[in-house]
Amino acid sequence: MKTAAKAAGKPAKAAAKAGAKAAGKTAGKSGSTKATKTKSAERVTEILRLLHERYGEAQCALDHRSPWELLVATILSAQCTDVRVNMVTPQLFAAYPTPEAMAAAPIEALERLIRTTGFYHNKAKSIQGAGRVISEQFGGRVPQTMAELLTVPGAARKTASVVLGVAFGKAEGVVVDTHVFRIARRLGLAKGDTPQKVERELMRVIPRERWIGFSHEVIHHGRAVCVARKPRCAECHLEKLCWAKDKTCHSAGR
Ligand code: SF4
Structure with missing residues (x-):
């Protein structure tokens, strides 16, 4: 009897153990996905904050009266x-x-x-x-x-x-010009290889109320610091948050 019970109990115990392990794995996986998402959302928020802090006064550079x-x-x-x-x-x-x-x-x-x-x-x-x-x-x-x-x-x-x-003052899209296209990809906010794809990605990660200001701010950053060739990363206040492959400097510890 003892042997039979032991034999019957083994698969049940193993199944329970495997189930618990699987459940733990799933919980761990979804937990880490959640943590990654939170971290990435925090990073985007910080990028937006820093851009606004530096270029919040940025306006459209085209002169117009109407x-x-x-x-x-x-x-x-x-x-x-x-x-x-x-x-x-x-x-x-x-x-x-x-x-x-x-x-x-x-x-x-x-x-x-x-x-x-x-x-x-x-x-x-x-x-x-x-x-x-x-x-x-x-x-x-x-x-x-x-x-x-x-x-x-x-x-x-x-x-x-x-x-x-x-x-x-109507935010119907994110303006993706040559500066926004380049910098959104350098900052890892978008990966798309066309302005249309980059705009769709930016519309997903940036809150709507920031769509208009974001473009102005990035365009100014692109003209002043994050230029197309040899970006001036040593002067860039976003450097610690930037993952661009063509960065021209890396702060200590990165
Ligand atoms: S660190 Fe360099 S590449 Fe990244 S946003 Fe700043 S200037 Fe551009």
Whole structure:
């Protein structure tokens, strides 16, 4: 009897032991996943805090006096610096101040005025078309939704996000320009290999109320410190939180 009981009890005990071990493993695994998530969320919060602390005053660098002027300036800023755009827009808006006037402008005159911003044939068509659509379909006022803005010639998602965020304070997306694309990946906030993928990742990890400010702050960081070639990591206040492979310095202990 003793032997039989022992024999019957063995598998039961082993199963119980294995079950407990498995349960322990599962609990341990989910516990560590939770801990990793918390740690990563804390890291993102700290990055956002430090960016805001340093660049919280950052504003859109494109000069404008209205949503319309911002829309035109943003279209012109594709593949061009904001400084260059700011050099051409005063004459452009003096000659053609409204969407109606821009729509009626001779294309050659627009091309001449914006020539130095590059890609001026396409950009002239875009701003003339934007003037036409806004005057004919939106009563001369820049629309305030992403869906409507995307119907305006020259306004792709990034342009629309800039206008919605800066002119109307509406966070419909995260503006991913060349600086945001590079730095989001350097900081490990995103891994995507296209601006669209990076924007989707950033929208997941950054609280919505920070979407607008985050882009301005990162763009300033990208111009001042985290430049494309040889980032100035020794001067960077985010260095301890940065995992970039192309960092140019590593603080002690990392
Ligand atoms: S440590 Fe270097 S790579 Fe990382 S964010 Fe700062 S400047 Fe950029």
